[in-house]
Amino acid sequence: MAEKHFKYVILGGGVAAGYAAREFAKLGLHAGELAIISKEAVAPYERPALSKGYLFPEGFARLPGFHVCVGSGGERLLHEWYTEKGIELFLNTEIVKVDLASKTLISASGTTFKFGVLLIATGSTVIRLSDFGVQGADANNILYLREIDDADKLVAAIQAKKKGKAVIVGGGYIGLELGAAMRINNFDVTMVYPEPWCMPRLFTSGIAAFYEGYYANKGIKIIKGTVAVGFDADTEGNVKAVHLKDGRVLDADIVVVGVGGRPLTTLVKGQVEEEKGGIKTDGFFRTSVPGVYAIGDVATFPLKLYNELRRVEHVDHARKSAEQAVKHIKATEEGKEIEEYDYLPYFYSRSFDLSWQFYGDNVGDTVMFGDTNPVSPKPKFGSYWIKDGKLIGAFLEGGSPEENKAIAKAARLQPPVHSADELAKDGLTFACKI
Structure with missing residues (x-):
């Protein structure tokens, strides 16, 4: 059977794979060094579009419109981009066996892929x-x-x-x-x-x-x-x-x-350390196996801000963890060091004319502010989470880009809160003054 050799292999073709590929290209990549293996038929795309614009009756989103990395305001990486960069895309390719010790992947058709460094980016599958x-x-x-x-x-x-x-x-x-x-x-x-x-x-x-x-x-x-x-x-x-x-x-x-979903870790079960349902990594997304990284939904990583291990299923983390892992791979090759991943949890959603963002952690006491009337023409309200006298989470519906940045900053800096009543009265102003 055919055997293919690559310096780097990304297993999975979702958001994390696309952002990792872009980071490799940015930091220096020779043609033929990188392969992406995906069971999907198309190059990596921004998954959130599927539950939003893709389903709208008018002005709907279609590929190639939302290939990565447009979701974060970057260049759209079409199939041709991978070819230009010398990155091999193996689409419609299902990997059925992974042997981390011998650095080997085997596809359903019997092709063997040998890797130097592996990035596991298999994501999650839906619970049926x-x-x-x-x-x-x-x-x-x-x-x-x-x-x-x-x-x-x-x-x-x-x-x-x-x-x-x-x-x-x-x-x-x-x-x-x-x-x-x-x-x-x-x-x-x-x-x-x-x-x-x-x-x-x-x-x-x-x-x-x-x-x-x-x-x-x-x-x-x-x-x-x-x-x-x-x-x-x-x-x-x-x-x-x-x-x-x-x-x-x-x-x-x-x-x-x-x-809900569950992380796709079956292929590496028993070969790599797992925790909290995912593959355990350090702050650079290295797993317990040298030369093997896990990014996106499958990674359980140290959340520095809260000093705990956590698994995060979200597109923002998929993008950022991919970039972090690749930065570490390239820095290691050059004998350099980079900072550990320091992630601020972030979630958002859009439906109808609504749009909310949340940053931080949602534990502790809560304080709501603003207009929570569902029949308001332009509802705008939020909530803060307070624990141990500090603000640690912030939610905002209907915020402007500047206001969303303000609540993100507040969740990151964790300012002291002296009075819940004062905080409720100040509302959004509290975050905007930080």
Whole structure:
């Protein structure tokens, strides 16, 4: 069988892979040194577009429009860019075996890839209802969203079932963004989730109340505190109803499931140290195996700001961890040192006319400020998280770029908070004065 040798190999073709490739090219790369191996059919792209612009009925996003690195304001890396830089893209290529000790990867077609340095950028995969044995979960039009193929299936279903009934299973990021996208496509939308409010991993009940009210005003029905336990299909195998644990049955032409993901570490299980569900790394994204790095969703890394190990599933971290790892690889070759990764957790979302950003950590007591009325023409509000007398997290809906920068700075610097009442009164001004 064919054997290919590369100085550097990136396993995975998502956001982290694209940003790592750009960093390699920036820091100096000879033709034929780097290979990216991806099971997807296209060059790395900005995944957040899939739950936003890709699904909009007008002015929608399509490739090549959102290849990396446009998501951070950089150059769009088309297929030709990789060719120009002498980077080999192996697309539609699934790796079935990894042997870190012998620095070998083997593809489903039997090709062997030998590497000097490996960057594991395999990302996450969606959790499927069929994983839990939910009855009827394999019916047609029960859809998930992770890759462009998933988005294409969803677009086809939206066009085939125009103005039909959509049930969104899950109340997290994907659930909220897809609920909005389906409503914009004139579907009758019902969201179902087991928690007492949406986005419970980040939102407080106060923040969630605003978004649930806003969605209700847009005509989206929300059912909380229960889960989907089964599905009915018609004679052609298409989903037609969702059975809920509380006994209710919902008609459905499309079901979109967003109940979380899990990091793809199967290929290296038992060969590398793991922690908190991911591959354990240091502040340079080195794993326990020399010459092997892990970046993006799969890495559990030291979060310096809070002095703990953490795994972060977000596009911002995927980009920055990729750049950090490559900087370290190149610095090591030159006998130089770089600073350890010092990441400020950052999350954001856009749906309808809303746009929020969050920085820092969401633990401790909370103080809300601003206009939280879901029927306001231009709602603008936020929340601070306070722990041990310091501000450590900040959330803002409807902020300007300058205001978002201000809350980021506040979360990074962790200024003292002497009075929660004063903080509530100052609101956004507190962060803007820092």
